[in-house]
Amino acid sequence: EAGVVQSPRYKIIEKKQPVAFWCNPISGHNTLYWYRQNLGQGPELLIRYENEEAVDDSQLPKDRFSAERLKGVDSTLKIQPAELGDSAVYLCASRQGQETQYFGPGTRLLVL
Amino acid sequence: SQQGEEDPQALSIQEGENATMNCSYKTSINNLQWYRQNSGRGLVHLILIRSNEREKHSGRLRVTLDTSKKSSSLLITASRAADTASYFCATAPQGAGSYQLTFGKGTKLSVIP
Numbered sequence: 090e091a092g093v094v095q096s097p098r099y100k101i102i103e104k105k106q107p108v109a110f111w112c113n114p115i116s117g118h119n120t121l122y123w124y125r126q127n128l129g130q131g132p133e134l135l136i137r138y139e140n141e142e143a144v145d146d147s148q149l150p151k152d153r154f155s156a157e158r159l160k161g162v163d164s165t166l167k168i169q170p171a172e173l174g175d176s177a178v179y180l181c182a183s184r185q186g187q188e189t190q191y192f193g194p195g196t197r198l199l200v201l
Numbered sequence: 202s203q204q205g206e207e208d209p210q211a212l213s214i215q216e217g218e219n220a221t222m223n224c225s226y227k228t229s230i231n232n233l234q235w236y237r238q239n240s241g242r243g244l245v246h247l248i249l250i251r252s253n254e255r256e257k258h259s260g261r262l263r264v265t266l267d268t269s270k271k272s273s274s275l276l277i278t279a280s281r282a283a284d285t286a287s288y289f290c291a292t293a294p295q296g297a298g299s300y301q302l303t304f305g306k307g308t309k310l311s312v313i314p
Contacts, residue, residue: 131291134302190246
């Protein structure tokens with residue numbers, strides 16, 4: 090069974106540019122998470138989806154971040170415009186029923 | 202915000218030795234989970250311990266939970282070079298199932314061959 094797939098793996102952009110990350114969760118997993126992980130820190134939740142519905146986006150900086158999960162499968166996370174402080178690893182995770190989350194490899198973003 | 206605090210922040214041991222990492226948290230939990238992250242990779246689930254359990258084993262891993270002290274420990278016995286990674290504890294709040302996990306800052310373990 091394929092794991093959580095994320096792309097791109099790495100992205101370098103200049104500040105004020107837009108950027109988008111894509112996540113394909115494990116087949117059949119209804120719950121999808123986006124986390125941000127700063128260097129030397131643990132992951133911090135940005136948004137959680139249950140199927141198509143964003144049920145917790147309280148930590149998502151809504152002035153520049155947006156996310157969508159059309160059809161309740163794949164998801165995209167967008168930043169527009171990016172700032173220097175957005176440099177981090179963006180992790181996607183999914184789960185279904187069980188209590189553990191399955192993580193993708195992450196997208197490492199560097200904003201110059 | 203991060204609920205858990207791992208201790209130590211970094212740990213370096215020789216292959217074959219045991220490694221112990223600790224995690225403290227602040228609020229009541231439903232369960233506590235440990236994850237491993239190899240450099241440049243995503244997190245991998247290791248073990249889950251529920252609030253009514255005190256100890257759990259999985260292979261070379263032993264996890265303890267003391268809810269009165271709001272703390273947990275992860276013991277890796279007979280460490281190997283492949284155990285080199287960052288280890289995170291994550292807590293699921295009481296009453297909310299495990300939909301929401303809050304991660305600590307992690308312990309960076311280096312196992313020297």
